[in-house]
Amino acid sequence: MMRVKLAKQIFVFTPLWLVLTLTAFTILINLSWWQLSRAAEKTEYLQRLQQLAEDGALTPAQLQTMDAASFDGAPLAGEARWVAPYIWLLDNQIVNGVAGYDVIVPVQASGLAQPMLVNLGWLSGTPSRDILPVPDIPATFKLDGLIRADVSGLMLLGQNAEDTGKWPMRIQQVDYAELSALSNLKLYPALLYQLRASNYTPHYKAVVLPPKKHRGYALQWFLLAVAVVGVALAASHRGKANYE
Known part of the structure; x- marks a missing residue:
């Protein structure tokens, strides 16, 4: 004691x-x-995003002369063409309490040599997980969003991509190397979260909490x-x- x-x-x-x-x-x-x-x-990250927004949107061509640390979180605008038929559906995306997918496609952006990935936004799922929704992707569209370099997420046990040999293909997370191999495209290691209104619902938040x-x-x-x-x-x- x-x-x-x-x-x-x-x-x-x-x-x-x-x-x-x-x-x-x-x-x-x-x-x-x-x-x-x-x-x-x-707080520091949000201040950086605010500064990047005040500096104005980047163009795809500028990405070729910048490193990831310089452009990560910056707005980007330009023209792009969808590289068909590739479509990935990012699983386990909840918007307003409804389960669905984020629609991710590779595009050829004007001024950028490599194809890059674009998250077009959220699409609701079908009543059965065995049946994937088939997004309607325009051949060309304007890029208007926020570009991120590091988009790695939590990977649960099991495979990432459900490679059925058909498109769209369901994935659990964005892995540049794996998606490059599946599409035979040398993808640029960045993902643009599209913020422009479209057939899909943009819901990306740079800071969740x-x-x-x-x-x-x-x-x-x-x-x-x-x-x-x-x-x-x-x-x-x-x-x-x-x-x-």
Whole structure:
């Protein structure tokens, strides 16, 4: 047992109780700090996106002279031609509570030597997963969206692309190398999220959880850490110290 005098009060702790309290407190404080760090990162990223938007839209031709770190998150505009018949349907996309797919196609953009991928937006699924919706893709269209270089996501166990030899083809995530092999196209390693209104629903968000949310979570973890200490002190309290 450990007896501690604090603010004229006596508290008695067992070693196990003290270790558990300190461990829980440390974990919760670290979680709070991590959320604050995420908030700072998101704030910096949103400021960068705002600056890129103020600089104006890039053209496909400019991508050939830029590295990924320079154009990632920038707006891009131009003309493009669909490279038929390739269509990928990105699985597990929920919009307004409805399950569906993001329609992804390779295009030949004016001024860019390699074909690039464009996410045209969301399309609702069919009643049966065995039957894929068949998107109507225009032969040519205007590019107007946000370009991203790193679009890797969570890959569950199993194959990514359901290669049936037919188009459209369902995929679980965008993998430039794999989609290049499936289409025999040397794809440019970037994906444009189309924001222009079309037959599909644009729903891409550069930041899903805004900084305000992270700060709110940070406060919650901090208050839990304080509560842990409070409960520990209440449980170990033995009354006032006797100084006589």
